[in-house]
Amino acid sequence: MSDANGQPYANGAAYVDGQYYPIGEAKISILDWGYRRSDVTYDVVGVWNGAFFRLDDHIRRFRASMNQLQLSPPESDEEIKQVLTKLIRLSGLRHSYVGMDCVRGTPPAGAPRHPKYARNYLVCHALPWIWIAPKEKIDAGLSLYIAGPRRIPPESFEPRVKNFHWGDLTRGQFEALEAGADFAVLLDEAGNVTEGAGFNIFCVTDGVVATPSRGGLDGITRMSVMELCQELGLPLGVRPVSAEEFRNADEIFGCTTAGGILPATCIDGRILGNGSPGPISSLIKDRFWNKRAEGWLATPIDYDSPL
Known part of the structure; x- marks a missing residue:
């Protein structure tokens, strides 16, 4: 959805499995185990006054969570930082709630129905700042x-x-x-x-x-x-x-x-x-x-x- 000036990322930006989207167009499959089994880990970093807070600490914790769950997307830590930065730049948000998820998909046809064989991918998004309470x-x-x-x-x-x-x-x-x-x-x-x-x-x-x-x-x-x-x-x-x-x-x-x-x-x-x-x-x-x-x-x- 665009704003009155035709800006497609006005309401936020998303990254799903290697592609960028306006937030309202981002989707994952309802068949993926990230959705059906909550087989996913995530992290959230804040942007305030045009700067991430403790970005390296959030990325480090995100990677530790992925390792614990044996999730391994193709993006490196540095590439994840680049993705998050591009989402903010696309949206132009100065105060933003920025999420990063690693989702387990499903095993390909013919593979055992075991999480080891399911593909992992990254889903990220940037939204206007969200307060947990007013x-x-x-x-x-x-x-x-x-x-x-x-x-x-x-x-x-x-x-x-x-x-x-x-x-x-x-x-x-x-x-x-x-x-x-x-x-x-x-x-x-x-x-x-x-x-x-x-x-x-x-x-x-x-x-x-x-x-x-x-x-x-x-x-x-x-x-x-x-x-x-x-x-x-x-x-x-x-x-x-x-x-x-x-x-x-x-x-x-x-x-x-x-x-x-x-x-x-x-x-x-x-x-x-x-x-x-x-x-x-x-x-x-x-x-x-x-x-x-x-x-x-x-x-x-x-x-x-x-x-």
Whole structure:
């Protein structure tokens, strides 16, 4: 779909198996195992003010996820970077949500019906920036709810491999909605918190920051928060965090590519502090976006050179 000026990539751009498309024209086969079995891994990198944030870290994690699932598209890491950059340049977006998927297709006729024999290919897209929640709600603070479904355990599927297995998180999101909360947080079988629906989590008690050590994604924004804690001299523990500790914390915040730092002001109906984002959450949030504005770990995009 083009905009009023006839720009075919105005709503976003996509790359599917070696070809570029306007976002509305990109397709994959409904027979591919990436669709039928969720046999796919992905990553998402943000573009803000015309620059990727931590692009190398996202590509490195994407490749590690592909290796874990024995997925191997023809593109090298450098070629994937070139694809993502071209998508941004085609779209002209200065603030963008940029996804990269590696999809397992199907085995060719006559081959065993085993994933080893299925072709792998790359699917990427660039869209206008997506906030995980409205910006005004992020600024005011989110409401969280510890839902009943337990997170898929690492023994079943390693959560550090980004995946589309969202059945547990989706159930949790419906429970959170029914409870009047914005987002669900899930526990593991031991009763410790793991992660939220699309974001990592932190809590603060007596000035000490903690984040779960098991059961969630090793988020790139989470890594950024850990680095900021060190920079700010904030004590940080990466360890099991019980539901009780989480519910009774002085502050709670999440973090994700699609939103940065996400202060919470309510957990299971309990108002945190005075109902406003806490001082440590706010300090980390402000430092995160200020450093981003200064070009922290940025890869600028050249919009002007020929495509």
